[in-house]
Amino acid sequence: MKTIVLKTVNELIAWRKGLAPGARVGFVPTMGALHSGHASLLERARSENDVVVLSIFVNPTQFNQASDLEKYPRTLKADLETAEAAGVDAVFVPKDSAELYPEGYRYRVIETELSKELCGAHRPGHFDGVLTVVLKLFGLVRARRAYFGEKDFQQLSLIRGMAHAFFLETEVVGCPTVRETDGLAMSSRNLRLSPAEREVAPKLHAAMTSLADLAAARRAIEDAGFRIDYLEDRVQPTGEIRRFVAATLGEIRLIDNIALPESENFAIGGPV
Amino acid sequence: MKTIVLKTVNELIAWRKGLAPGARVGFVPTMGALHSGHASLLERARSENDVVVLSIFVNPTQFNQASDLEKYPRTLKADLETAEAAGVDAVFVPKDSAELYPEGYRYRVIETELSKELCGAHRPGHFDGVLTVVLKLFGLVRARRAYFGEKDFQQLSLIRGMAHAFFLETEVVGCPTVRETDGLAMSSRNLRLSPAEREVAPKLHAAMTSLADLAAARRAIEDAGFRIDYLEDRVQPTGEIRRFVAATLGEIRLIDNIALPESENFAIGGPV
Numbered sequence: 001m002k003t004i005v006l007k008t009v010n011e012l013i014a015w016r017k018g019l020a021p022g023a024r025v026g027f028v029p030t031m032g033a034l035h036s037g038h039a040s041l042l043e044r045a046r047s048e049n050d051v052v053v054l055s056i057f058v059n060p061t062q063f064n065q066a067s068d069l070e071k072y073p074r075t076l077k078a079d080l081e082t083a084e085a086a087g088v089d090a091v092f093v094p095k096d097s098a099e100l101y102p103e104g105y106r107y108r109v110i111e112t113e114l115s116k117e118l119c120g121a122h123r124p125g126h127f128d129g130v131l132t133v134v135l136k137l138f139g140l141v142r143a144r145r146a147y148f149g150e151k152d153f154q155q156l157s158l159i160r161g162m163a164h165a166f167f168l169e170t171e172v173v174g175c176p177t178v179r180e181t182d183g184l185a186m187s188s189r190n191l192r193l194s195p196a197e198r199e200v201a202p203k204l205h206a207a208m209t210s211l212a213d214l215a216a217a218r219r220a221i222e223d224a225g226f227r228i229d230y231l232e233d234r235v236q237p238t239g240e241i242r243r244f245v246a247a248t249l250g251e252i253r254l255i256d257n258i259a260l261p262e263s264e265n266f267a268i269g270g271p272v
Numbered sequence: 273m274k275t276i277v278l279k280t281v282n283e284l285i286a287w288r289k290g291l292a293p294g295a296r297v298g299f300v301p302t303m304g305a306l307h308s309g310h311a312s313l314l315e316r317a318r319s320e321n322d323v324v325v326l327s328i329f330v331n332p333t334q335f336n337q338a339s340d341l342e343k344y345p346r347t348l349k350a351d352l353e354t355a356e357a358a359g360v361d362a363v364f365v366p367k368d369s370a371e372l373y374p375e376g377y378r379y380r381v382i383e384t385e386l387s388k389e390l391c392g393a394h395r396p397g398h399f400d401g402v403l404t405v406v407l408k409l410f411g412l413v414r415a416r417r418a419y420f421g422e423k424d425f426q427q428l429s430l431i432r433g434m435a436h437a438f439f440l441e442t443e444v445v446g447c448p449t450v451r452e453t454d455g456l457a458m459s460s461r462n463l464r465l466s467p468a469e470r471e472v473a474p475k476l477h478a479a480m481t482s483l484a485d486l487a488a489a490r491r492a493i494e495d496a497g498f499r500i501d502y503l504e505d506r507v508q509p510t511g512e513i514r515r516f517v518a519a520t521l522g523e524i525r526l527i528d529n530i531a532l533p534e535s536e537n538f539a540i541g542g543p544v
Contacts, residue, residue, distance in 0.1 A: 107437035139439035167411035
């Protein structure tokens with residue numbers, strides 16, 4: 001099967017109209033620079049649906065720093081090979097941002113609470129941009145299910161909440177974080193780490209996982225050379241406790257999160 | 273045919289799922305207190321679709337004054353008779369606002385330009401509330417077409433823009449303002465005018481229609497006893513020039529708008 005590449009909204013709409021009325025569409029929205037984490041989302045989408053759509057769009061409205069947008073890795077040729085190998089039916093790669101923002105950024109989806117915390121507190125407007133572009137893509141793709149990684153857990157929670165709040169037809173499916181063998185959460189931004197930074201990077205996950213005591217984890221992370229934006233344990237609506245971290249190594253900001261084993265001790269330290 | 277009344281989101285979703293897959297649904301969202309203007313929307317929806325859905329929901333998030341929300345006319349029994357007579361298939365009357373705002377008002381749609389002007393400048397947050405509730409209703413009803421009166425022209429423009437921006441499946445159809453024989457634009461708020469105010473009210477439309485000169489129109493409206501919020505001529509994206517007015521008589525704020533005959537004189541005054 002050949003993966004079709006769609007470069008305009010009109011091409012996507014025409015292609016979508018051509019699908020069988022009851023076709024179950026699985027959708028994986030990304031910013032490209034695909035890695036094994038993305039591949040796991042595509043695999044799950046492939047297994048649960050009749051048709052799989054991947055979108056690749058480095059969304060300008062979710063970057064609060066122009067330099068971060070500019071330096072975001074772009075690996076389109078390799079991404080299309082990944083899509084082909086994963087059995088993706090269609091890749092939507094808008095030829096420019098006007099395709100998705102024909103009216104500029106006049107219309108936005110915002111969230112007033114969770115989007116202001118954790119990453120939202122450090123990246124003003126970031127989640128508004130994420131929610132806005134996802135709603136646009138959901139409108140175009142009209143998927144039965146859309147897949148997001150737990151690596152961006154706060155993003156996943158906000159998108160799931162948006163789908164509930166607006167009664168969207170698309171079910172939001174969260175998928176486990178995929179890690180390198182040394183524990184580092186896969187991220188397109190890892191490509192921007194220097195070799196020396198890449199060696200240090202796994203210490204973020206190691207420290208947050210092994211140290212139940214937040215203060216000790218904080219010290220371990222800082223001692224490894226990170227500047228911490230936040231390190232917090234938060235109870236989720238499901239009752240699960242999650243630990244969230246964002247920290248910068250050199251110029252690269254990394255985030256991660258893990259589910260804490262409830263009421264248990266970790267390798268070191270007392271109860272949560 | 274008996275009109276079905278749906279009081280919860282779950283009832284609406286279940287009913288919607290029971291429709292034939294290709295059924296063309298026409299949707300008329302309202303706040304109730306139905307008048308001939310609404311009836312004309314229902315009639316148009318009936319003539320262009322297989323199934324007609326009416327919603328009646330006095331949306332709290334679009335009221336910037338609690339007293340206005342409280343005093344908004346509620347005439348549910350008569351509304352259901354109107355729906356029945358208009359051949360409406362289903363009326364969605366949420367039993368409480370938590371049906372539509374299960375997460376409170378955390379998620380919102382906002383617009384950053386037009387929504388801040390005209391009525392938006394005088395009713396902060398009003399259009400955010402309108403757009404948010406309309407997006408929720410669109411998500412639930414999944415209509416082919418939704419019908420809105422030109423009486424609320426700014427609202428119509430914003431909802432149409434939102435449908436484009438988010439690639440919604442619902443086409444937004446604008447319908448001409450329906451007027452009383454004396455020219456007063458039909459509005460649920462007219463029910464709140466005293467008999468004396470009701471006699472004066474048509475002067476708003478008369479003045480804006482017959483006086484090409486804005487300053488003269490303004491004087492005529494003020495001389496009739498109105499306090500003007502705004503009176504402005506604005507070029508529309510279509511090239512059409514529209515005159516917009518909002519003015520308060522006693523405690524009741526009335527709005528109206530008309531298309532101006534381009535490059536022509538009115539009864540009095542010079543060219544626009």
